[in-house]
Amino acid sequence: MPIEIIVAILGIETSYGHNKGTHPTLETLVKRAFGNYRRRNFYRKELESFLLMSRENAIPPLAIKGSYAGAMGYPQFIASSYRHYAVDFNQDGKIDLFSDPIDAIGSIANYFDKHQWHDFGEIARPISLSSTHLKYAKRSTNKPKKNTQYWRNKGLSIDPDIPNKTKLAFIRLPQQKIDETWLTFWNFYVLTRYNHDNRYAMAAYQLSKKIKQQFNQNNH
Structure with missing residues (x-):
């Protein structure tokens, strides 16, 4: 963890x-x-x-x-x-x-x-979705059920380093001008088991990245 x-x-x-x-x-x-x-x-x-x-x-x-x-x-x-x-x-x-x-x-x-956190598993990546594919991004909690190959077959442009068998989901986070869209992995869903709000999970994830970055800078 x-x-x-x-x-x-x-x-x-x-x-x-x-x-x-x-x-x-x-x-x-x-x-x-x-x-x-x-x-x-x-x-x-x-x-x-x-x-x-x-x-x-x-x-x-x-x-x-x-x-x-x-x-x-x-x-x-x-x-x-x-x-x-x-x-x-x-x-x-x-x-x-x-x-x-x-x-x-x-x-x-x-x-x-x-709640089955996956060690060394990713949490989320930003992704651009076309208007055709925006319907797949949920504002509510979205459990990864379909794998990468499924989404590629749907025409979504998924980063090539993500294996075909990895299960993914997509979320939308409301912003003032335009919603952010994110590709989320199993561990993001696990974060929402602590608090079901996607915004909470994303805040925890982004803050954790800043904490790790600051720690690494202070220990070089």
Whole structure:
């Protein structure tokens, strides 16, 4: 798992721990589970996961604060994600995503591993699409299902270094004047498992490139 992706996500989510949220999480989940909110069933399950999480990790539920929607800690995990993906990465005998950045780093890596991140796989490339082919680019999450050969047969101009069997998808990102179009690989789709918004995934990807570039410059 590229460390620059993890660093980018920690920056986007909480400014590296400086903004983990000030909303009492128990109150947030109770209101959303039983109030006049959409997705009440989802939040009822999250409330159950939250109470189990606090018991399993010996954290007083009233002491936990997070985002307005119930996300918590350095990586802004919801309660069910905390229970499924959080790990004791520094091996100190406890899982702590609220004050331990090492556990947070390992937990984000574990999240992507469990969602089948491909080591050394590409994430995205910009691509120009003709008006005929623009229909293939989605504004919503687009899972790669068709391989490169399929798209070449459709008449799309795909970079020659991409193997015929590689599965691809295409997205559109709204801009002020004209939408950006991108060719996306499996790992971009995995990024959208963390947050389903294509713009979030692209921000994480582009920030990670800047982080890696800066790191390399500083270490020459």
